Amino acid sequence: MKKLKVAILGSGNIGTDLLVKTMRSQVIECTLFIGRHLNSPGMNKANSMGVKTSDLSIEAIERNPDSCDLVFDATSALDHKKHWAVLKKMNKTVIDMTPSGIGEMCIPAINIENCLRFDNLNMVTCGGQASIPIAHVIGKTQENVRYIEVVSSIASRSAGPATRLNLDEYVETTEKGIKKFSGCDETKAILILNPAQPCVDMQTTIFAKVEKPDMKRLRAEVDTMVSRIQEYVPGYTLLVSPLIESNRIVIMVKVQGLGDYLPKYAGNMDIINCAAIAMAERYARKTLTVPGS
Template sequence: MAAEERGRVAVLGAGLIGVDLADRIARSSKLQLALLAGHRRDSMCLRRAAQMGHPTAAGGIRSVVECGPFDVVFDASHAEGHPRHWAALQPTGTTVIDLTLAGQGTVAVPGVTVYRPAAHQHLALVSCGGQASIPLLHAIAQRCTPRFIKVVCVGVRTGTGPATRLSVDRYIATTSAAIRAFTGTRDVEVRVGVSPAQPAPPFRVAMTVVADGFRPAPVRTSIAVAAGGVRAYAPGFRVTSLAVDPGRISVAVEVTPSSRQLPSHAGSVDIVNAAAVLLAEQSATVAR
């Protein structure tokens, strides 16, 4: 697309997530990065983004509002600030994609939700564990009626930001609610772990589904199709183990970043950012 035909977008938040988003957007054929806004001009990430040629500002949400309107704004800041950011952006008519754990907006998972821009101006990406597990769990739920679902998300300490570590309860609540909504299962348990292993392993999510009356072959096929759908936008996503036994389905996945901006253990960032950019591209295409 020509520059004037691409969606004009901004990123709010100049941490690792925001800088990686900026790089992905700059390489998109459907999006045009118009602003990366942080809060401190002297921050390492904002300086790095400017050196990469990205347009930057240090006024946070104020800069986004002043430089707008935008077709899409990614909120990659923090859950506590998101309600205020949404309140400031809602009157502008922009589509806001929330990468925090605020738990607001319409939950969006590529390949599972259907994007309708008129109704979905405020999209929420749940969490890295939600993005990695929900496509497979939703596929399984089409083949059986789960009675219990357990999801264990394991990252590494160096790949888990302070905001996420302080918001484990919010992470669990947001992810659990989304899994219930997409599978129809009331009994859901989500756990979050941190691996001390060195070298740092990839981001890993293990799922256990307890259900009766399913046929193993269709379940395996549905999981394979769903995993292939995720790999279409997050190439480092892969199923590492799968067991389909009477009454129980166990599946584990790992995510290795395909982004050049992320370390090998930051698959948790990769899968959320990949989903966010895909949704923004769909939004920009529909808007035009």
């Protein structure tokens, strides 16, 4: 079966985990893995899998534009702005793993079909992928949603250099995503790096202030949304079903990773990668007109 050729820009943990996920896909394959250092762990992993590598950064695609049809940018928010200026001129479809806020926000459980119209798709943030679907359900089922707050706790070891570098962008992009998909104007996003040993799984709590909560409808829609997310993120589970506490709606979810390249506790990185793969595979099925698309 013909597969869509993808390049991965960024050889860190996110990029390398994406590599492993792409290589077991039936509709996409990594034809170029790009970083800055040929002897990095990510590059060594790619070489062991027989994937072509380059240390030329974005120049690798400029030199060989036919090497890929789609690009995952797993670098940083600042670097993505530079990369997009180049890739746009080359008419490449890009899935942005950084919180740059440039492209169309993509939450597969909500808007995967609509995203097929855009050439730059932003995967928001790990906390966004975990919380925005639930915030969307709150906005869909409740009237007069006054405030939504999202608190994500992740293992400190699962927050790499790029995550720490982009903390401000993380908060801004997550809050923007919650507003966009919930319709609530007042939102807040908090990220906690937990140094506990052994490392903890990602947990995200969603709080909402609603004048007259419709809990029966909310619980039904949350269960449906969780099932939808589990189709591409198997480790996504509902820890606390919607309840009222201190005059607020409270919902809590947990994310455990697949353990492909990253530890299972790194659910924060796994959920955004699983979401990106789901989007790329849907794009591939459309582009390649695979039966069943």
